[in-house]
Amino acid sequence: MALLDPKDWISLHGDPAEAVEPATGEVLATLTLAAPTDVTDAAATAAAAQRDWARRPYPERAAVLRRAGDLFQQHAAEIGEWIVREAGSVRGKAEFELRTAAEECYEAAALAHRPLGQVLPSGAPRLSYTTRVPAGVVGVIAPFNVPLILAVRSVAPALALGNAVVLKPDPRTAVCGGHVLAAVFAEAGLPAGLLHVLPGGADVGRALVADPRVRVISFTGSTAAGRSVGALAAQHLKRAHLELGGNSAFLVLEDADLNAAMSTAAWASFFHQGQVCMTAGRHLVHASRYEEYVARLAAKADALTVGDPFRAQVHLGPVIDRGQLGKIVALVRESAAAGVRIAAGGTHHELFYRPTVLADADPDATGPGSVGASPAYCEEVFGPVAPVRAFRTLDEAVALANESSYGLALGVVTRDAARALELADRIPTGLLHINDQTVNDEPVAAFGGLADSGTGSRFGGEANLDAFTETRWTTVRATPAAYPF
CATH class of the missing domain: 3.40.605.10 (Aldehyde Dehydrogenase; Chain A, domain 1)
Known part of the structure; x- marks a missing residue:
């Protein structure tokens, strides 16, 4: 019935x-x-x-x-x-x-x-x-x-x-x-x-x-x-x-197991087409692992299927409407104009937006035709977009994570959980996940963000x-x- x-x-x-x-x-x-x-x-x-x-x-x-x-x-x-x-x-x-x-x-x-x-x-x-x-x-x-x-x-x-x-x-x-x-x-x-x-x-x-x-x-x-x-x-x-909202940081330290981290990283930004407040909007990766990370995440994104979730088995469905699609398209286009490299995705058919990886997502990026800061890194995209930026020291990682006005979730990937806890103490957020991605929720757990979140x-x-x-x-x-x- x-x-x-x-x-x-x-x-x-x-x-x-x-x-x-x-x-x-x-x-x-x-x-x-x-x-x-x-x-x-x-x-x-x-x-x-x-x-x-x-x-x-x-x-x-x-x-x-x-x-x-x-x-x-x-x-x-x-x-x-x-x-x-x-x-x-x-x-x-x-x-x-x-x-x-x-x-x-x-x-x-x-x-x-x-x-x-x-x-x-x-x-x-x-x-x-x-x-x-x-x-x-x-x-x-x-x-x-x-x-x-x-x-x-x-x-x-x-x-x-x-x-x-x-x-x-x-x-x-x-x-x-x-x-x-x-x-x-x-x-x-x-x-x-x-x-x-x-x-x-x-x-x-x-x-x-x-x-x-x-x-x-x-x-x-x-x-x-x-x-x-x-x-x-x-x-x-x-x-x-x-x-x-949120623009959560996903920190990948130099000792991270990238084989294990790729599923976590992709889910953090592409789950439900990135239309989640906890989505990882900034992948901050140690410089020694940066190029490999970008290449692996781009390959992962390219391998994901996008389509009608009712009629096919797909990884990503459509974004909710044309208004949201227009926002995603504009943020990625403006970021590319600011010098950011589109390592994967950046295209769409109707409301089906490909999972997208943006490399060199420095908010102060400059390049041919540059128009200034990278908006896809600085703003909440609410779409399947993963901006990636390198850091060289833990102090720099903390500074970058704290640049956002949001304070919802933080993910840290490392083989040293104790160091991750110490690092996270310097980054105010409502939610913390070590060796896991930012999109987590359980009915028994308190949930909420700080600042603009x-x-x-x-x-x-x-x-x-x-x-x-x-x-x-x-x-x-x-x-x-x-x-x-």
Whole structure:
């Protein structure tokens, strides 16, 4: 029996829209986007439903989350097809999203029965303690690139902890990043009114952030959009957890095993067409290994297949749309004009962009026709592009890694893990992976970036307790207290 019913996707009040397969341009379904008035209605309904949900016994909330996890697995074929076709994901990536979505629900179910607070000492004759209470209504704004995970990682823990949720998925992945969750949680027995899915544009996002009934915002997306969300949330005195972009460094030291490192390096930049915030945007390689590294990575890139992930077994699918393609093309073209050498790729057919290796990716590169710094090295590309630059000393490697305004992930490849830890202590990032690449995530691990990569807030595991609850201090006396007047 099918989980999804397209009739559920046309009840909103915004413009009509289409779910489009980027690989072919085929219209997969028709739907309706949300309007700001839908946010008002959803937030009011959610606030009313949340009060009863928060009073439900924790085993009841946990059971809904466990059933949701089971349903992601039971309907994996149907949901997976949507992730492949609507988001342009290869099948392995879709399978990863489904496994992780189920694990996010199971981990969230465990949150429902975590200790709620602690007893505190007091200088007065009273009982003093703290309790965690639900924040109320949580607004979740999720992107197109890993649509299911980046929605459910906030939706599931927020619900488990007694909140209601209003979810705004990216309109380009409204089904696999939005309506799928509504269908799963409804079948799992979540009471009506607790989860609202409102795919829409920036106007819907602004309405969600501004609505007074929405007390916490969980945003994943670009740094530019995150700044706007954070500023608007601050105006309304509400918490905003911002998980933003990155231009992560992947350091390859002189003792690295390049045979073992090539798979790691390629995955770091080319997984899901590079459309991941944790993608390695700067490969920093010791000068003694640089030429060999560039040659090997270029050969690896040239060997990867790019095509329609629904109809063929490929390594890379299409980028999400022509707007994103245009950005990638422009950054690579401008970098080549700045003197960077295209060692592999740099071409595309329709939305299928070849995995690309840029050698000599010095941001101050000069050459014939040079126009200045290399933008593909300095900026977040969000495409399958791996800029490579050499360093000669560890101090230089640290300086180069720290040049970026981002602080999301760091990968270090070396035979000496202790030296890697010492090196990483000098490079502030939210995530560190030694002898692994930068694109890593697990539901039990805290996740978040620093500086332009986010507010330092964390999703995952026990960090969700801080993200989606408030702490209340309570004192209790046997008799009324007496004061000087």
